[in-house]
Amino acid sequence: MYRLLIADDEALEREGLEHLIHRMLPDRFQIAFADNGRRAIEQAEEFRPHIIMMDINMPGIQGLQAIREIKSRLPDTKFILVTAYDFFAYAKEAVSLGVKEYIVKPAGREQISSILNQLIEELEREKSKRTEELHLRDRVSQLQPLVENELSLLLMVDQVLGADEEKLSDWLSFPLDEGCAVVAAFPKQIYTLDKKKLYETFRSFAKTYGISCIVSSLIDLHMAIFIRNDTKDHDWKAEIKMFGEKLCSLAERQFQLPVTIGIGSVQSGAGGWRKSYFEAVFASDVDRHLGEVRDFEGVVQGTGATVAAAAAAPASSGEHSDPEDQRSYVISALQRIREQREQQTINVMDKAKQYIGQHFTEELSLEETAEHVHLNPHYFSKVFKQQVGATFIDYLTGLRIEKAKQLISSADELALKEVCFEVGYKDPNYFSRVFKRVTGLTPTEYRSQAK
DSSP states (O other): OEEEEEEOSOHHHHHHHHHHHHHHSTTSEEEEEESSHHHHHHHHHHHOOSEEEEESSOSSSOHHHHHHHHHHHOTTOEEEEEESSOGGGTHHHHHHTTOOEEEESSOOHHHHHHHHHHHHHHHHHHHHHHHHHHHHHHHHHHHHHHHHHHHHHHHHSOOOOOSHHHHHHHHTTOOOSSEEEEEEEOOGGGGGSOHHHHHHHHHHHHHTTTOOEEEOOOBTTEEEEEEEOOSOOTTHHHHHHHHHHHHHHHHHHHHOOOOEEEEOOOBOHHHHHHHHHHHHHHHHOTTTSTTOEEEHHHHHHTOHHHHHHHHHSOGGGSTTOSHHHHHHHHHHHHHHHHHHHHHHHHHHHHHHHHHHHHHTTSOOOHHHHHHHTTOOHHHHHHHHHHHHSSOHHHHHHHHHHHHHHHHHHSTTOOOHHHHHHHTTOSOHHHHHHHHHHHHSSOHHHHHHHHO
16 A cells, blocks of 8 residues: 655645545555645655645645655655646746646546556556665675685685686776785684684674675685775774784684784785785784784784794794795695585586486476576586586487487387477477487487387
């Protein structure tokens, strides 16, 4: 039910419109009234109508003034001007306020009904559009962590630079102009924790902290946060250090977990961000300084209390004390993740092939199969071809034709039309064409040779 506000200083007009609307459009509107412009503004704020029928000439605040005031607060409200005068004198100002409809008193029932139905249709379209936009935003929000993780992995892996980093950063509106990497290094006790909760807690904190960043997934014992310097503030690194300290406090408070934060140098470009990342991994040095924030530049320069503590520590106290060791550690961790992903992909494709094998004689689509293995259809199609060596359609067709050959060659002597239906085709002529394309023979020819 829609909310309708009738603003008119004449009681008979208000009552007449209410009676007519309830009669012509039953159960469509909840109606409120205002007898002057001031009251119309107050009612609009309280009632929040979808449509307002506004008389132009009222005592005190005039109709157009009231519309201007209401429009500033309720921009999506639809207005119908009601006037006993020539509307065209007000047309220019009304159009500037977004008013498209008007009624000249006395208005006919059909005109009022037609205008209200037209506005209802417009409201329905706008509602549908908002629903679609919300659905799209929801899907994008679900994809964003995945895209962020992909870009993070590209910035972590030391490889020949390609266009992928730029494409992903553009999609995320995250230019690789200037910034640094922050690495949170965890002790081995995270293996006993809920890693998903740990990741989501850190990611949510970073995203609501007020910095422009992308967040990687957990890579073995650490995760990376790439932060843009979009403030150009000379104290920016001090702010990043404070951010790191709050991450340490968060881990201690939420998970009773001592975390070391490493901060890389400020760099630009994909290669620079990758360098900052390895610096941050080295600075975090998991087992040497748990619960501290360590800046790579400070470690290298040998200045400050943190560096003094680092210098006092024996070189063998950490598992990855050398930068090259850190690099090897990161590469090996990424390699393990890549192998796990590949195995997961193989498992998913095995599940898909099993599903196809069970349902290939039915009306089976790529979309249905992708949904069964919980993958996007486009992505599923691409990965299926890579892993199986054939497109989904070619693989499905192969299964159907092999089954058809078995049925045609069997002693049961099924009619070719029955064979067609048995293997999942609805059109015998189409089945015959596909069979010949695959085998080089028509079903009839194949049966003759099989005897």
